[in-house]
Amino acid sequence: MPIKQYDVLIVGSGHAGGMAAKILTGHGISCLMLNAGPQADYEKDRELKAAHELPYRGFNEPGRVPHIFQADEFNVNQWVDEKEVPYTHPPDAVYNWVRVRLLGGRSLFWARQSFRLSDYEFKAADIDGTGENWPISHDDLAPFYSRVEEIFRVTGRKEGWPQFPDGNFVEFQASEDTTSIKNVTAAATNRGIQVSKWRSALGKDGLASSINLLLPDALATGKLDIVENAIVREVSIDKNTGLANGVHFVDRHSKRELHVKAKVVVIAAGTLESTRLLLNSKLGNSSGVMGHYLVDQMYGVNVVASVPEARDGKAPAGLMGGSAFMPRFRNLSKDKKSDFIKGYCMHLSSGGSANPNYFPLYGEELQAKMDSYAGSCVTAGIFGERVARFENHVRINKDVTDAWGIPVLHIEARDSDNEAKLRKDAADTAEELFHDCGWELVVKTDQVNPPGYSIHEVGTCRMGDDPKKSVLNKWNQTHDVKNLLVVDGASFVTAGWQNPTMTILSLSMRASEHLAEEIAKGNIS
Amino acid sequence: MQGPAKLNLVAPDSAAETTTGFFSPVQFSALNKLAEILVPPIKNSPGALDARAPEFLDFLISRSPALTQTLYREGLDGLNASAKKHFHKPFAELDAKQADSIIRPLLVVRAWDREEPKDPMTRFMTQVHGDLRTATRNSAEWAASGGATSGRGRFNSGRRPAWKPIDPRVEV
Numbered sequence: 001m002p003i004k005q006y007d008v009l010i011v012g013s014g015h016a017g018g019m020a021a022k023i024l025t026g027h028g029i030s031c032l033m034l035n036a037g038p039q040a041d042y043e044k045d046r047e048l049k050a051a052h053e054l055p056y057r058g059f060n061e062p063g064r065v066p067h068i069f070q071a072d073e074f075n076v077n078q079w080v081d082e083k084e085v086p087y088t089h090p091p092d093a094v095y096n097w098v099r100v101r102l103l104g105g106r107s108l109f110w111a112r113q114s115f116r117l118s119d120y121e122f123k124a125a126d127i128d129g130t131g132e133n134w135p136i137s138h139d140d141l142a143p144f145y146s147r148v149e150e151i152f153r154v155t156g157r158k159e160g161w162p163q164f165p166d167g168n169f170v171e172f173q174a175s176e177d178t179t180s181i182k183n184v185t186a187a188a189t190n191r192g193i194q195v196s197k198w199r200s201a202l203g204k205d206g207l208a209s210s211i212n213l214l215l216p217d218a219l220a221t222g223k224l225d226i227v228e229n230a231i232v233r234e235v236s237i238d239k240n241t242g243l244a245n246g247v248h249f250v251d252r253h254s255k256r257e258l259h260v261k262a263k264v265v266v267i268a269a270g271t272l273e274s275t276r277l278l279l280n281s282k283l284g285n286s287s288g289v290m291g292h293y294l295v296d297q298m299y300g301v302n303v304v305a306s307v308p309e310a311r312d313g314k315a316p317a318g319l320m321g322g323s324a325f326m327p328r329f330r331n332l333s334k335d336k337k338s339d340f341i342k343g344y345c346m347h348l349s350s351g352g353s354a355n356p357n358y359f360p361l362y363g364e365e366l367q368a369k370m371d372s373y374a375g376s377c378v379t380a381g382i383f384g385e386r387v388a389r390f391e392n393h394v395r396i397n398k399d400v401t402d403a404w405g406i407p408v409l410h411i412e413a414r415d416s417d418n419e420a421k422l423r424k425d426a427a428d429t430a431e432e433l434f435h436d437c438g439w440e441l442v443v444k445t446d447q448v449n450p451p452g453y454s455i456h457e458v459g460t461c462r463m464g465d466d467p468k469k470s471v472l473n474k475w476n477q478t479h480d481v482k483n484l485l486v487v488d489g490a491s492f493v494t495a496g497w498q499n500p501t502m503t504i505l506s507l508s509m510r511a512s513e514h515l516a517e518e519i520a521k522g523n524i525s
Numbered sequence: 526m527q528g529p530a531k532l533n534l535v536a537p538d539s540a541a542e543t544t545t546g547f548f549s550p551v552q553f554s555a556l557n558k559l560a561e562i563l564v565p566p567i568k569n570s571p572g573a574l575d576a577r578a579p580e581f582l583d584f585l586i587s588r589s590p591a592l593t594q595t596l597y598r599e600g601l602d603g604l605n606a607s608a609k610k611h612f613h614k615p616f617a618e619l620d621a622k623q624a625d626s627i628i629r630p631l632l633v634v635r636a637w638d639r640e641e642p643k644d645p646m647t648r649f650m651t652q653v654h655g656d657l658r659t660a661t662r663n664s665a666e667w668a669a670s671g672g673a674t675s676g677r678g679r680f681n682s683g684r685r686p687a688w689k690p691i692d693p694r695v696e697v
Contacts, residue, residue, distance in 0.1 A: 038692045049687040051663035053536065057581055058663040059656075062589040069639070077688040102691065229692070252692075302636055360632035362563045362654065443636035
């Protein structure tokens with residue numbers, strides 16, 4: 001049987017790879033998708049269990065995935081096993097790299113918060129006075145955001161605020177706020193902080209993933225084939241043309257080495273895996289910035305108050321419950337600057353209970369306290385922007401290899417003084433809001449999770465107009481090899497405070513449409 | 526042809542006891558005492574001893590990283606040393622008031638779950654308190670009781686979808 005020929009190889013099957021497949025096959029372009037893991041079957045691969053029916057009573061197998069704080073014994077098999085695909089970091093700089101290699105990648109499990117970046121992020125250098133602007137603006141990406149929002153059925157309340165661009169939302173189902181949310185909204189408004197609601201992808205049938213919203217359209221064209229359990233080792237280059245001509249990959253189980261050819265290689269393996277592949281391929285790094293400017297968001301700050309009228313189970317109907325969302329409100333105007341750059345969003349939830357760790361008690365005394373505070377708590381947390389800095393980077397660690405002998409990543413990311421000032425401002429602001437409401441402060445901390453925890457790692461192959469300062473051009477092509485693209489979060493210049501998924505999807509859609517046009521014109525072949 | 530017999534499968538814990546042995550007898554007695562005091566039965570909910578949480582933790586800690594094993598062993602030894610110093614007997618033989626005088630100074634407010642106290646004994650108390658609560662709340666005994674009190678562990682007693690190993694794990 002002759003080996004089938006493909007126009008485009010797509011490495012990765014998550015939101016970025018799925019979108020590339022949908023767009024390219026829609027233009028009649030034949031694609032082969034390589035995915036590092038298998039397809040999961042939600043019926044066969046899951047079973048209803050109580051914690052006591054699991055081998056470790058819900059604690060999880062000790063030491064199996066020490067960096068994945070999101071892992072528990074129910075979901076541990078969905079994550080990448082750190083023994084199979086390890087990575088290294090300095091002992092004093094823990095990095096949480098959270099990966100999924102199932103078909104669909106992390107799009108299977110994301111939290112579906114759906115925000116656009118604004119020009120406060122795309123043109124951040126103009127506002128912050130430091131860093132680099134993106135080579136595109138919100139206006140450039142807006143048409144693609146709109147199409148993505150339609151596919152993913154994003155719901156949200158339109159506000160008309162420049163730092164929180166509205167989208168192509170499905171009808172927003174408004175419900176009346178509880179009194180506690182009304183009170184904290186009034187307190188925020190008095191302090192000049194705008195309060196909105198979450199924006200979320202409804203998807204279909206409870207899933208907003210590549211496997212149900214993107215890949216079905218691509219497969220329906222008959223132009224997409226998929227190889228699962230294909231661990232891509234290296235991009236190959238035609239020595240005569242200097243162009244990419246395929247990839248080398250390893251079969252996950254047999255460890256058999258294979259090579260597949262194509263006219264174009266699109267990498268969408270999920271930010272750091274994409275960068276790892278390019279670094280191991282020794283491609284696309286004439287600028288020297290590949291691997292650098294790794295950035296994500298700070299998830300954390302925990303400020304909890306108790307509403308006195310709601311304690312001891314006496315909350316009147318309509319007092320507790322619901323949530324509030326405050327998009328970035330710091331450093332929005334040049335005449336109101338903080339002692340830090342960038343900003344954060346704050347989210348509040350009402351009606352929760354206290355964590356037992358909040359009280360230095362035990363036994364019946366602890367239980368009585370928790371019973372008293374049950375349902376009376378309002379909790380504040382943030383998603384805060386980290387600064388993209390050259391020092392925060394990944395590089396290949398030649399001394400450690402994964403289960404297929406592929407060198408792993410060494411990740412170094414540390415927070416700076418700016419992050420410390422930002423999270424302190426957030427904790428203080430939440431405390432002030434709760435004080436304004438007359439609520440009792442239960443606990444307050446400005447601690448945040450380690451870098452990587454948000455699962456929003458972006459950067460390391462940033463885009464830009466200057467090939468000396470960036471890896472990709474504004475169409476996600478590598479400056480060095482025009483038929484080699486990276487269409488996932490690796491292309492980000494700044495992270496923003498926003499969940500990156502809508503932006504990843506929109507960038508992949510935009511890049512793929514441009515690629516299809518270039519192929520049609522014969523500019524890439 | 527007769528089909529395969531219908532098996533009457535039961536959970537091992539309903540028919541057998543965990544064989545312990547990671548902790549020394551003195552350490553295990555101290556762990557039992559902690560379980561009795563920190564997580565007692567309340568209303569209709571079982572306590573840590575009812576849930577055989579110490580036996581489970583003997584197993585869990587035996588499989589845990591060395592740092593956790595050291596924290597537990599030195600923590601339990603520390604409780605016994607403190608009990609002998611102040612009351613001239615092992616921790617397991619203290620009355621409630623005596624045990625409280627050792628435990629209470631080791632309890633701290635933690636606004637951040639992953640914040641680890643610097644003092645090893647305080648860190649141990651934080652860890653064992655949380656582990657005993659979780660082992661109790663995640664037990665079959667708790668599930669059978671209906672979980673009458675709230676907020677003492679990680680999971681509810683209800684059933685949730687658990688992912689099986691989706692693909693054979695690769696030999697490393």
